[in-house]
């Protein structure tokens with residue numbers, strides 16, 4: 001059975017997990033959305049991509065359009081579990097009348113491994129019919145390659161599909177609630193912050209800076225942050241542009257989920273710990289004191 005990655009893009013940029021979905025589908029993809037051709041050009045690997053330039057204002061109408069463009073031999077659709085991917089997948093599944101298997105970390109034509117409870121439980125399922133799956137970003141990984149796919153561009157006029165759901169407005173994500181995988185700025189805390197109150201304050205300071213809250217496993221085990229905010233091998237894989245680490249030692253299990261931030265700022269009393277060694281700006285200081293000073297600057301004016 002043939003597999004196809006379906007990648008919804010905005011402003012010519014690939015979403016989190018797009019490259020992994022492309023690789024998982026055997027380097028076959030349909031890239032749809034604004035400046036789809038530009039986004040498709042960012043995929044690496046040999047293969048074939050159909051790029052469809054179209055407005056993403058109405059994902060329901062877009063899904064109906066896409067169904068008409070899926071080649072006959074395709075029996076498995078893989079969408080990155082990005083916000084748009086998670087939105088589109090149920091629409092596609094409903095129109096095609098195929099089952100939706102959400103939260104996969106491995107997709108084959110006849111089996112899917114799904115993860116539950118924030119990635120701590122995996123379940124392998126056999127599938128004997130066509131299906132739609134969403135692939136969790138940051139778990140599969142991919143080998144960067146200098147090869148580029150062959151891109152077919154399709155022009156598409158305004159969507160004229162009669163659907164029950166219409167989108168009124170697309171709002172930018174709130175830093176405090178957005179997916180960590182999509183966040184361009186992250187403030188994260190570790191054991192040295194020491195309390196739920198400090199993490200709540202870190203979250204507020206982060207929001208004031210347009211940054212999302214994350215943390216180490218010590219923080220999620222202590223209940224200072226929810227599981228889905230834990231960064232690392234048993235948490236989520238992120239790739240922000242800026243990462244601010246408060247009282248985090250920088251254990252491999254944490255930093256392996258960090259991606260490649262352009263800038264790392266670390267606050268720690270131990271100048272020699274791995275997180276400080278990775279930092280562009282390493283501040284040797286009490287993390288709670290720095291946090292309170294930032295809160296004073298950003299939250300009280």
Ligand SMILES: Cc1cc2nc3c(=O)[nH]c(=O)nc-3n(C[C@H](O)[C@H](O)[C@H](O)COP(=O)(O)OP(=O)(O)OC[C@H]3O[C@@H](n4cnc5c(N)ncnc54)[C@H](O)[C@@H]3O)c2cc1C
Pocket residue numbers: 189190191192193215216217218219230231232233234235246247248249250251252253254257267268269270273285286287288
């Ligand atoms: C199988 C396995 C999977 C794991 N998965 C993950 C994972 O997904 N994510 C993850 O994060 N961890 C994971 N871990 C745990 C990981 O090994 C580390 O234990 C953890 O990352 C350490 O978290 P931490 O930096 O908060 O704590 P610590 O390592 O205890 O570091 C605390 C840091 O705070 C500093 N500090 C203390 N007080 C202050 C202060 N007042 N001001 C400033 N700095 C201060 C200390 O100098 C130290 O550097 C995993 C472990 C295992 C075995």
